[in-house]
Amino acid sequence: MSKPLISIQNLYIENKGGEKPLLRNVNVEIQKGEIVGLIGESGSGKSLTVKAIMGLLPSEMNVRGQIFYKNDDLIKLSSKEHRKLLGKEIGMIFQDYRGSFTPFIRIGKQMVETIRTHHVVGKKEAKNMATNALEEMGLDAERVYQSYPFHLSGGQVQRAAIAMALVLRPSLLICDEITTALDVMNGEKVLNYINQIRQETGCAVLMITHDLAQAYKRTDRMYVMHQGEIVEEGLPEQIRCHHKHPYTKKLCSCLLSLPEEQSVRNERVVSI
Numbered sequence: 001m002s003k004p005l006i007s008i009q010n011l012y013i014e015n016k017g018g019e020k021p022l023l024r025n026v027n028v029e030i031q032k033g034e035i036v037g038l039i040g041e042s043g044s045g046k047s048l049t050v051k052a053i054m055g056l057l058p059s060e061m062n063v064r065g066q067i068f069y070k071n072d073d074l075i076k077l078s079s080k081e082h083r084k085l086l087g088k089e090i091g092m093i094f095q096d097y098r099g100s101f102t103p104f105i106r107i108g109k110q111m112v113e114t115i116r117t118h119h120v121v122g123k124k125e126a127k128n129m130a131t132n133a134l135e136e137m138g139l140d141a142e143r144v145y146q147s148y149p150f151h152l153s154g155g156q157v158q159r160a161a162i163a164m165a166l167v168l169r170p171s172l173l174i175c176d177e178i179t180t181a182l183d184v185m186n187g188e189k190v191l192n193y194i195n196q197i198r199q200e201t202g203c204a205v206l207m208i209t210h211d212l213a214q215a216y217k218r219t220d221r222m223y224v225m226h227q228g229e230i231v232e233e234g235l236p237e238q239i240r241c242h243h244k245h246p247y248t249k250k251l252c253s254c255l256l257s258l259p260e261e262q263s264v265r266n267e268r269v270v271s272i
Helices: 044-055 077-084 107-118 125-135 141-146 156-166 184-201 213-219 234-240 246-253 259-271
Strands: 006-015 023-030 037-039 062-071 090-093 170-175 204-209 219-227 229-234
Touching: 006 044, 023 037, 023 044, 023 229, 037 044, 044 062, 044 090, 044 170, 044 204, 090 156, 107 125, 107 141, 107 156, 125 141, 125 156, 141 219, 156 184, 156 234, 170 184, 170 246, 184 213, 213 234, 219 234, 219 246, 229 234, 229 246, 234 246
Parallel strands: 037 204, 037 219, 090 170, 170 204
Antiparallel strands: 006 023, 006 062, 219 229
C-alpha cells in the first residue's frame, strides 16, 4: 500500500491539569483519493481529532503523538506554517456554517478573496470559479454571489460555504456533519459533488457524521470512536454486519433497516 496522505499516530490530548485524557492512542490513516468515515456519538472525540489536524486546539491542552500530512508533522509546525496548509492543502467544511462568512461582506467578494489568496488568478477568473462552484451546489449563482449572508437561508449559506471550500481543490477535505442543515435532496447533491471533486482531483475526504446510512453508502473505510478512542476500524460492510466491539454493535443497532433491505424482506414475504 502506498504512503498515506495523512497518518495520525498515537494521538493523545488532555487538558492541562485534567485527570482524564480527552483522546487516547488515536490512530487513523487516509490514502489519497479515499473517503474515510469517522463515526461515534457526540462527545466521542471526533471533532477534537479534527481540530488537532487543523491546528485549532486551545493552548490549555497538552498534545502528544504525530499527525503526518505528506512529509510534515502538523503538531510540530508553527502556527504560521500550519495556516499555510489550510484551505488549499487541507480544506474544512464546518458543521457551524454561520462562521464561514463575514456577515457584512457579500458572498462573492469573500469567495474571490479566498480563491486569490490560494491561487494566482485574476478577479475575473476567480469570479468564474466562484460562480461555477455555486452553480454546482444547485444555487442561483449570480444572486448568491451578490448577496450578503443574512439575505440567504441557512441551507443556502451552508451550500455556499461548501462551494467555497471545494473551489480551492484541497488535497484533504474534512467534512464535519455537512448535511445537517440541508434537506435530503440537497444533501445528496452536495455529497455527489464532493465525490465528483474527489474523482477529478484525487483528493481524500474525512467524513465526520452521525448518519450511519450515509457513512455506509459513501465511505471506503470507517473508524468508530468511543470515549476518546478508536474502538473499531474496517470496511463499511464489516462495521455494519461483522462488527466486534460492543459499542459498535450498540451504535449499529440504532439504525433502522435501510430501504433496500426492507424491500428485499418484503419481496421474500411475498414470494413465500
